Amino acid sequence: MDVNNLPESTNVSEVGRGSGYAPRGGGIRVGAVGTILAVVVGLFLGVNPLQILGLLSGMGSFSPGTQTSNTSGPVNTKDPNNVFVSRILGSTEQTWSGIFKQLGRTYQPPQLILFHDAVDSACGQASASSGPFYCSGDEHVYLDTSFFAELSQRFGAGGDFANAYVIAHEVGHHVQNQLGISDQVMQAAQQGSDMKGANGLSVRQELQADCFAGIWGSTAQEAAHITQKDVQDAVHAAEVIGDDHIQKSARGYVNPDSFTHGSSAQRVKWFMQGFNSGDINKCDTFNTKSLN
């Protein structure tokens, strides 16, 4: 993979080490299920479970935000990770602007906040151990790039395209937000639809974000010189962060009732479905009987 032909986004900012970020806009609900899961699995895991469970999720481990005097600034372009993130985000902007145009809509890209150690979002305060996340309350993607090293060292899932997939997945949640899907999910949940479980709305929402990440990969394939090996890296990342894999390595058995992101096989399937088709209509995880 070569990101040098991808356009840099102007929607990335960085908050300094040890400082958070005071978001605009109001707060939204803290993901109670995610927090409980993180605590429960934390009892079983030797490694940092919050990071795994917060991974690719809007439901990280948040404490109520403390409104500190945080300011964001321009990105340190000397850090190659930051430039990488900026180019991947810029590429997702191209992808989704084009697709939204076809739908007769205008894509409003998210802001991406690079942070170190801790950050305040409209979803509460998060630490680096929360992993990357999207907060629909302020429409920002939050990322501590030290996570890339974790992904590679702890989970053996490195590679540029694997890292890009993580960003594209979070952007996928923003696309869901823009398309009104996130609101529909929240409404359905309030009306009693199941959020949890192997067929719950949460898994469907996550798998759709994987499919959307695949769509980005598909449209960026040529410009970014994405190879078969790159795709394998992303698939491997999708595998190791599937719920069943995490649960199995955590406690030796799998309990589909507590799935929030989907199984490894499902995550790979939906990512590849987006990647191979490049078609948003192929990502309707909500009206699919079997997610497998």
Ligand SMILES: [Zn+2]
């Ligand atoms: Zn997610």
